[in-house]
Amino acid sequence: MQTVWYDAPSHTAGAALAAHLDVRATGVRATGVQAAGVPAIDVRATGVRVRAEDLTVVAAAARELGLSEGTARTLSVQIEAADPPAIQAFWDLMAGAPIIPVRRLAELRPLRNRIHVDVVRPRDEVLRARGKREPSGPFGVMLADDEGNEVDLVPGDPLPGTTDWYALFSPMVHYPNAPRRLVTTAAELADAAGIPLQLDVRPEGLTIAGRKDTWETDPAFLVLAQQIEGAAKDLGLRADPAPLRFVQFGIDALDVPAVRAFWTGFLGYERDSRPDVTDIYDPRDLNPVLFFQQLREPRPQRNRIRFELAGRNRCLVTDPEGNEALAGT
Incomplete structure (x- = not known):
């Protein structure tokens, strides 16, 4: 799979490319030349x-x-494990999709990771994923795989004031088999409101999300969400919350300011402006949020979880406390 980013002045300009590609893909499928390969x-x-x-x-x-190709790198996370198939099955179940790959671990690392994962899903999906497992941790939502890699699997509920949206740290909604017309409408509404949205267009449907905590920090977001769900209802669409998920990564650090400064610069992220929040985020809204928590004592062991930045000529880099990333040019 190849990836390209095009700079655009607005959601609407980007949605125009989505509509253009959809027309072409429909024509290709109609000829029977290519049944698959519709872009994401x-x-x-x-x-x-x-x-x-x-x-x-x-x-x-x-x-x-008239769109120009730009630069946007993709941040991903991988887990190293002694038994990759078993650990992969656990993480696919927790996330509801194979979004965190598991690779073979060359050496045992029995101590706790400094990097951990939060996955927020609709409450019913969380209960299905938990099964008979009993969560633990300070918030009662932590589960661990058989090798000690931890996930906070957090249940989320419908977003108050809406019928279709869920509050999963990020406000989100998914419409199966949504026509490109809804992508265009949502883009136009977001531009008019001046609120950044994430419109993920897939053959199976459209997922729309706002930035983390948007409905709490921007009162205008609720109006935008209501406008979008109204447009979806006019098209006869019904929302399906099952595919929704929000994923973020936390880093435990002895020196939070130093470690946060490293990752902010390394990833080209921006800091959340709220004084009591340690989050940093991708200004292009393509890559996951990172947050930082105070570590009380050193954990010198290498993590089993590490970050990867897509690119060629990759090399291993570390932050001031030894957390690793594979980075490429």
Whole structure:
């Protein structure tokens, strides 16, 4: 799968590329030449990311719309384990999808990670994933795989004031089989409101999300959410919360300011402006939120969880306390 990012001045400009590609894909499927290969499209306030097997058609469509190729790196996380199949099954169940790959671990690392994972899903999905497992931890939501990698699997509820949206740290909604018309409408509404949205267009449907805590920090977001669900209802669409998930990563640190400064600069992230919040976030809203927690005593062991930045000529880098990332140019 190849990935490209195009800079765009608005959600609407990015949605135009999504609509353009959808028309072309429909034509290709109608001829019977290619039944698969429909691209995954992520529309944002400042551009659009496209992932596809072949980017030739994507590039041609972007040129027609006057979009310029830019730079946007993808941050991912991998877990190293002695028994990858078993550990992969656990994480796929917790996240509801294979979004965190598990690789083989060359050496045992029995101590606790300094990096941990939060997954927030609708309450019913969390209960299904837990099964008979009993959560623990300070908030009563922590589960661990057989090798000690921990996840806080957090239940979320419907967003008050809406019928379709869920509050999963991020406000989110998913419409199966949504037409590109809804992508365009949501983009136009977001631009008019001046609120950044994440519009993830997939063959199976459209997922729309705001930034973390948006409905609490921006009173106008609720109006935008109501407008979007109204547009969806006009199209006869019904929301399905099952695929929704919010994932963020926490780093425990002895020197939180130093470690946070490293990751802010390394990832090109921005700091959350709230004084009591340690979050840093991707200004393009493509990569997950990171947050930082105070560590009371050193944990010198290498993590089994590490970050990866997509790119060629990758090399291993570490922050001031030894947390690792594979980075490429």
